[in-house]
Amino acid sequence: MSVKVNSLTKKYGAQHAVDDVSFEARSGEVLGFLGPNGAGKTTTMKILTCFIPQTEGTATVCGYDTAEEPMKVRERIGYLPEHNPLYKDMYVREYLTFVAGLHKLPNKKNRIADMIEMTGLGREQKKQIGALSKGYRQRVGLAQAMLHDPEVLILDEPTSGLDPNQLVDIRALIKEIGKTKTVIFSTHIMQEVQAICDRVLIINRGKLVANDSIDILRQRASGKTTITVQFLEKIGMAQLRNIPDATHIEALSDNQWKITTTKTHDIRPKIFKFAVENGLTLIEMRQDVQSVEDVFQTLTRRET
Numbered sequence: 270m271s272v273k274v275n276s277l278t279k280k281y282g283a284q285h286a287v288d289d290v291s292f293e294a295r296s297g298e299v300l301g302f303l304g305p306n307g308a309g310k311t312t313t314m315k316i317l318t319c320f321i322p323q324t325e326g327t328a329t330v331c332g333y334d335t336a337e338e339p340m341k342v343r344e345r346i347g348y349l350p351e352h353n354p355l356y357k358d359m360y361v362r363e364y365l366t367f368v369a370g371l372h373k374l375p376n377k378k379n380r381i382a383d384m385i386e387m388t389g390l391g392r393e394q395k396k397q398i399g400a401l402s403k404g405y406r407q408r409v410g411l412a413q414a415m416l417h418d419p420e421v422l423i424l425d426e427p428t429s430g431l432d433p434n435q436l437v438d439i440r441a442l443i444k445e446i447g448k449t450k451t452v453i454f455s456t457h458i459m460q461e462v463q464a465i466c467d468r469v470l471i472i473n474r475g476k477l478v479a480n481d482s483i484d485i486l487r488q489r490a491s492g493k494t495t496i497t498v499q500f501l502e503k504i505g506m507a508q509l510r511n512i513p514d515a516t517h518i519e520a521l522s523d524n525q526w527k528i529t530t531t532k533t534h535d536i537r538p539k540i541f542k543f544a545v546e547n548g549l550t551l552i553e554m555r556q557d558v559q560s561v562e563d564v565f566q567t568l569t570r571r572e573t
Contacts, residue, residue, distance in 0.1 A: 357399030
């Protein structure tokens with residue numbers, strides 16, 4: 270595992286900012302880290318990047334303990350914090366050259382050129398950072414985070430301030446990077462989670478309340494999955510009750526039905542098999558799912 274967190278706790282007096290959190294993140298995975306404001310996301314990220322120590326528990330990055338070997342961890346992590354700290358009096362290329370020097374990179378010139386192209390900073394590279402829009406400053410922050418080719422990228426609100434066109438480009442970039450590296454990023458944009466993430470963590474009041482794929486979280490949040498089916502032929506409810514794992518059936522018309530299951534697995538293959546075995550022509554099968562916003566609200570409100 271690239272990142273492994275075990276019983277992580279951070280206390281500020283009597284307050285638990287992070288409370289007994291455990292999770293793992295694998296290479297080749299984009300992990301969305303969600304939660305309401307003040308839930309503990311940024312605190313967890315600061316511990317993983319060795320900015321602050323935990324009170325209890327352990328966190329390792331690429332096999333190195335954040336408390337025992339922080340320099341080894343920092344060499345392997347690229348970090349874009351929520352409040353992007355840039356030297357606004359420096360020019361874009363000058364700043365990236367400075368960061369490359371801190372990492373003691375060979376072939377600095379080529380690597381900087383690659384990052385400028387990758388993050389779409391070509392037209393802005395000769396400008397002072399202070400003269401850039403917020404969206405372009407975010408791009409500079411992403412470029413510095415990826416400059417040393419880290420194994421793990423930790424991005425706290427990486428698309429904040431980007432316009433719709435920039436959002437598409439940066440989302441695609443994060444998705445591409447996530448094919449070969451471990452990416453952990455927080456966001457409040459739920460469409461972004463659905464577009465990018467392989468798996469989602471949801472934290473609320475310092476506690477981890479969810480750790481799974483979006484599809485499974487949707488089913489878990491509602492406790493059920495509903496599928497609308499329509500056949501060319503008329504069919505009775507008694508016959509439909511033979512579909513395995515169908516817990517509730519509702520007629521919408523003579524040939525259109527709503528089938529509900531409380532099982533976590535997908536029962537659509539069973540419905541298709543049922544249609545074939547009974548000589549039925551299936552002309553529609555649509556799974557009705559909760560939005561990511563609904564899942565988020567359900568899981569965080571449930572724990573308040």
